[in-house]
Amino acid sequence: xxxxxxxxxxxxxxxxxxxxxxAVILGxxxxxxxxxxxxxxxxxxxxxxxxxxxPPTLPPESxxxxxxxVNLSDLAAMGARPRWACLALTLPKADPDWLEAFAxxxxxxxxxxxxxxxxxxxxxxxxxxxxxLLGTIESTSALTRAGGRPGDDVxxxxxxxxxxxxxxLLTGQESDNADLPSELMHRFAYPEPRVDMGLGLSALAHSAxxxxxxxxxxxxxxxxxxxxxxxxxxxxxxxxxxxxxxxxLDAARQFALTGGDDxxxxxxxxxxxxxxxxxxxxxxxxxxxxxxxxxxxxRLDVQLGGRSLDIGVAGYAHF
Amino acid sequence: xxxxxxxxxxxxxxxxxxxxxxAVILGxxxxxxxxxxxxxxxxxxxxxxxxxxxPPTLPPESxxxxxxxVNLSDLAAMGARPRWACLALTLPKADPDWLEAFAxxxxxxxxxxxxxxxxxxxxxxxxxxxxxLLGTIESTSALTRAGGRPGDDVxxxxxxxxxxxxxxLLTGQESDNADLPSELMHRFAYPEPRVDMGLGLSALAHSAxxxxxxxxxxxxxxxxxxxxxxxxxxxxxxxxxxxxxxxxLDAARQFALTGGDDxxxxxxxxxxxxxxxxxxxxxxxxxxxxxxxxxxxxRLDVQLGGRSLDIGVAGYAHF
Numbered sequence: 298x299x300x301x302x303x304x305x306x307x308x309x310x311x312x313x314x315x316x317x318x319x320a321v322i323l324g325x326x327x328x329x330x331x332x333x334x335x336x337x338x339x340x341x342x343x344x345x346x347x348x349x350x351x352p353p354t355l356p357p358e359s360x361x362x363x364x365x366x367v368n369l370s371d372l373a374a375m376g377a378r379p380r381w382a383c384l385a386l387t388l389p390k391a392d393p394d395w396l397e398a399f400a401x402x403x404x405x406x407x408x409x410x411x412x413x414x415x416x417x418x419x420x421x422x423x424x425x426x427x428x429x430l431l432g433t434i435e436s437t438s439a440l441t442r443a444g445g446r447p448g449d450d451v452x453x454x455x456x457x458x459x460x461x462x463x464x465x466l467l468t469g470q471e472s473d474n475a476d477l478p479s480e481l482m483h484r485f486a487y488p489e490p491r492v493d494m495g496l497g498l499s500a501l502a503h504s505a506x507x508x509x510x511x512x513x514x515x516x517x518x519x520x521x522x523x524x525x526x527x528x529x530x531x532x533x534x535x536x537x538x539x540x541x542x543x544x545x546l547d548a549a550r551q552f553a554l555t556g557g558d559d560x561x562x563x564x565x566x567x568x569x570x571x572x573x574x575x576x577x578x579x580x581x582x583x584x585x586x587x588x589x590x591x592x593x594x595x596r597l598d599v600q601l602g603g604r605s606l607d608i609g610v611a612g613y614a615h616f
Numbered sequence: 617x618x619x620x621x622x623x624x625x626x627x628x629x630x631x632x633x634x635x636x637x638x639a640v641i642l643g644x645x646x647x648x649x650x651x652x653x654x655x656x657x658x659x660x661x662x663x664x665x666x667x668x669x670x671p672p673t674l675p676p677e678s679x680x681x682x683x684x685x686v687n688l689s690d691l692a693a694m695g696a697r698p699r700w701a702c703l704a705l706t707l708p709k710a711d712p713d714w715l716e717a718f719a720x721x722x723x724x725x726x727x728x729x730x731x732x733x734x735x736x737x738x739x740x741x742x743x744x745x746x747x748x749l750l751g752t753i754e755s756t757s758a759l760t761r762a763g764g765r766p767g768d769d770v771x772x773x774x775x776x777x778x779x780x781x782x783x784x785l786l787t788g789q790e791s792d793n794a795d796l797p798s799e800l801m802h803r804f805a806y807p808e809p810r811v812d813m814g815l816g817l818s819a820l821a822h823s824a825x826x827x828x829x830x831x832x833x834x835x836x837x838x839x840x841x842x843x844x845x846x847x848x849x850x851x852x853x854x855x856x857x858x859x860x861x862x863x864x865l866d867a868a869r870q871f872a873l874t875g876g877d878d879x880x881x882x883x884x885x886x887x888x889x890x891x892x893x894x895x896x897x898x899x900x901x902x903x904x905x906x907x908x909x910x911x912x913x914x915r916l917d918v919q920l921g922g923r924s925l926d927i928g929v930a931g932y933a934h935f
Contacts, residue, residue, distance in 0.1 A: 322656060323760060327841070328693040328825060329660035329751075331758045334653040337641060340734060341648035342702040342748060346741035374647040383661040385704070385746040415659060422665035422744060427704040429661060429748040432648075439650045441642060506647060522646070 302391035304419050311400040316413040318380060330415035332381055332431070339432040339439060341371035347424035352467050357395045359486035360426065361402030367509065368430035369410060369490035370560040374507040376440035376499025377432035379410050379492060384417035385427040410492055436499035440564075445504035445523030447593040449565035452574065454491050455584055456537040457512055458549055459484035461556020466543075480539035488560040497577040498564055505564035511555040515563055517597050523565075526594030531601040535586040554599065565591055621710035626738050630719040635732040637699060649734035651700055651750070658751040658758060660690035666743035671786050676714045678805035679745065680721030686828065687749035688729060688809035689879040693826040695759035695818025696751035698729050698811060703736035704746040729811055755818035759883075764823035764842030766912040768884035771893065773810050774903055775856040776831055777868055778803035780875020785862075799858035807879040816896040817883055824883035830874040834882055836916050842884075845913030850920040854905040873918065884910055 302310070308325060316324045323331040345364050347353055355363075365382065372379045384403070388395075407414060412430070463485035466477045491507075498505060504523055506515045512534075520527050534553045541549055566574055571587075578585035592598070599606045621629070627644060635643045642650040664683050666672055674682075684701065691698045703722070707714075726733060731749070782804035785796045810826075817824060823842055825834045831853075839846050853872045860868055885893055890906075897904035911917070918925045 323758060327760050327762070328690040329658045329696065329749075329758075331694070331753070332657045332659060334655070334657045336653070338651045338653040338657065338750075339648045340651060340700070340702060340750070342704050342736055342746075344704045344706060344737055344739045344746070346706055346739050349739065349741055371647040375650070377648065381659070383659060383748055385661050385663045385748075387663060387665055387744055417661055418663055420663050420665050420668065422668055423742045425706055425741060425744050427661075427663070427746040429702055429704075430648075431657075431659070434650070439642060439648075441646050443646070 302393065307391055307396060307419050311396045312384065312414060312417065314404070314414065316415065318413050321381065321413055321415055324413065324415050325417070332415065337434045337439065339372055339375050339377035339434060340429070341368050342427060342429040343367045343371060344425060344427040354467070355486060357398035358402035361399040362406050362487050364426040364428050365403050365406050366488045366490050366560060368428045369406070369492055370488070370507040370509065372430055372432045373490050373492045373495030374440065374505045374562060376436055376495045376505065377434050378496060379412050379430055379432045381415045381431040382407065382412050383429045384414060386417065386419045387422040387425040388419060389421070389424055435496070440495065440499050440502055440505045442504055442506050442519050442522040445519050445525055445565040445591050447525050447591050448568070449503055449591040450568055450571060450587050451516065451527060451529065451563065451565050451589045451591060452585055452587050453508065453512065453535060453561050453563050454494055454578070455559065455561040456535045456540070457508065457559055457561060458552030458556050459537050459540050460488060460558035461552045462540055462544060464558060478539045478543055480537065481543065485558060488558065490560055491562045491583070493581050494562055494578065494583055501570050501574050501577065502564040502566040505562055508557065508559050508561045508563050510557045512563060513554050513597065513599065519563070519565065520597055523591065526592040526596050526598065527589055528592055528598045528600060529589035531599060531606070533586060533588045535584060621712065623738050626710055626715060630715045631703065631733060631736065633723070633733065635734065637732050640700065640732050640734055643732065643734050644736070651734065656753045656758065658691055658694050658696035658753060659748070660687050661746060661748040662686045662690060663744060663746040673786070674805065676717035677721035680718040681725050681806050683745040683747050684722050684725050685807045685809050685879060687747045688725070688811055689826040689828065691749055691751045692809050692811045692814030693759065693824045693881060695755055695814050695824065696753050697815060698731050698749055698751045700734045700750040701726065701731050702748045703733060705736065705738045706741040706744040707738060708740070708743055754815070759814065759818050759821055759824045761823055761825050761838050761841040764838050764844055764884040764910050766844050766910050767887070768822055768910040769887055769890060769906050770835065770846060770848065770882065770884050770908045770910060771904055771906050772827065772831065772854060772880050772882050773813055773897070774878065774880040775854045775859070776827065776878055776880060777871030777875050778856050778859050779807060779877035780871045781859055781863060783877060797858045797862055799856065800862065804877060807877065809879055810881045810902070812900050813881055813897065813902055820889050820893055820896065821883040821885045824881055827876065827878050827880045827882050829876045831882060832873050832916065832918065838882070838884065839916055842910065845911040845915050845917065846908055847911055847917045847919060848908035850918060850925070852905060852907045854903060
């Protein structure tokens with residue numbers, strides 16, 4: 298008997314919810330969950346570490362939202378439908394207010410995308426959240442990083458650099474953090490995974506990745522896995538009004554090129570697919586920008602005013 | 617460019633291995649893995665926190681082994697066949713020696729049970745390892761905590777209390793830690809998940825759980841989920857020679873009743889199944905002990921010399 302909330306109480310009170318998906322045969326509460334799966338299963342896992350991926354001041358609703366959003370974004374990049382999640386939550390203490398807010402942020406996003414929490418565990422330790430997400434493929438095959446072909450157009454959804462700019466302001470890397478615009482803060486705290494766009498792209502695009510480590514690093518992964526190069530025009534990068542209102546153009550572009558955390562999709566497709574892809578984005582009310590093309594080279598060529606830049610930073614390095 | 621190993625190098629060098637299971641369509645290296653699944657999928661996740669679940673002095677081979685073993689044990693308790701794992705690894709620094717030894721411990725166990733590592737991520741932070749394991753069911757349904765019936769015999773595999781005794785000696789909760797017997801240390805450092813026993817039990821047992829939080833707590837979970845009580849005879853608890861050689865009988869029994877970390881199976885079955893269950897254990901060269909029975913009561917009655925004990929500790933509480 299102990300005064301705080303025990304592991305089993307935490308799970309029961311905050312995380313044991315009736316699964317809505319009839320494919321869930323057994324949910325939270327046993328040694329493992331059991332799900333009825335028929336066909337290709339997509340599996341992603343992503344971890345958030347307090348003080349590394351988000352500042353300790355981030356509201357728990359946002360921590361809950363982001364811990365699922367980063368995984369939803371991985372599945373979006375695979376053109377998969379997210380279905381079932383497991384949550385491994387390591388917590389310094391069992392604070393009911395924190396847990397309630399965290400669960401609210403997590404489940405708001407989960408229910409919006411039809412995801413059931415089927416398992417997980419809670420342990421005591423530094424605040425680290427690891428979510429594992431399972432999804433299914435409705436197309437003939439998954440969208441990967443490896444399918445890009447020279448001549449493909451390169452696209453990104455939404456706008457880039459907002460979340461990285463917010464994080465820089467939040468963590469004081471930028472000197473004046475007194476006036477963090479709420480639009481930028483929202484982009485960091487509540488990233489919107491592009492799940493429906495990914496589902497639509499699974500039949501239209503050749504390759505895709507989500508922008509989590511920075512555009513240069515992530516487009517670089519597509520190039521590496523697709524064994525091709527790319528040209529990217531800095532002038533074309535989609536920059537939000539909020540970002541341009543707070544930072545000079547140069548700094549905004551730097552955030553867009555190398556900042557992670559936006560969780561937009563970067564993908565490539567044949568020029569013939571352009572019209573269908575624009576229609577898809579329109580139907581989802583999503584901004585879409587063509588920023589360059591894949592080449593038969595072996596490097597990522599970032600151009601400004603038609604001249605190659607030496608970028609010198611390869612996105613976000615985790616170590 | 618940075619001097620240490622980056623996330624992508626760590627994954628490539630230590631964790632990107634060719635999957636041997638043809639069901640793995642896409643393994644480590646993209647936004648997510650893709651697996652061809654047909655039928656019920658079993659999903660478990662378990663986390664180990666340095667300083668909480670194991671002492672910082674534990675060799676990295678053992679950390680790798682245990683991080684997978686605890687999940688294999690969950691699947692064993694479901695009567696499932698383990699197939700695919702994801703690894704979320706949070707590390708204070710990228711030490712090649714540590715990573716190599718950790719991976720050796722992880723993959724030795726993985727390959728022995730035919731498990732492919734299909735995904736994961738590495739992040740920087742305090743040492744925390746979260747493994748998510750997927751498996752399949754070959755029987756008609758999974759073995760759960762909920763199927764126990766009054767009159768069932770209660771069994772445990774192997775011996776109990778060894779790992780808890782080792783941990784107490786390792787962490788200095790026991791005064792004299794100079795002579796930690798190597799058998800006890802091995803039981804803590806390299807627990808052997810009872811996967812084959814679980815697979816065999818799926819057609820024979822009514823309910824099962826793995827002993828990870830301590831026998832009293834874990835048998836309590838079976839009682840709660842099966843809506844029944846249990847009687848347990850302390851005299852019958854299987855205690856190893858190593859444990860009895862190092863501790864007085866009373867202390868040994870206490871470790872067996874409340875110590876976790878043994879990762880033996882506790883399960884219940886109809887008396888008519890006794891012979892088949894004994895034959896199964898014999899064929900696997902596994903010690904099996906009947907320690908009591910399920911009752912139509914609502915409490916776990918722990919008896920010594922025919923009299924009920926007041927245990928007072930409910931196994932391992934995570935908070």
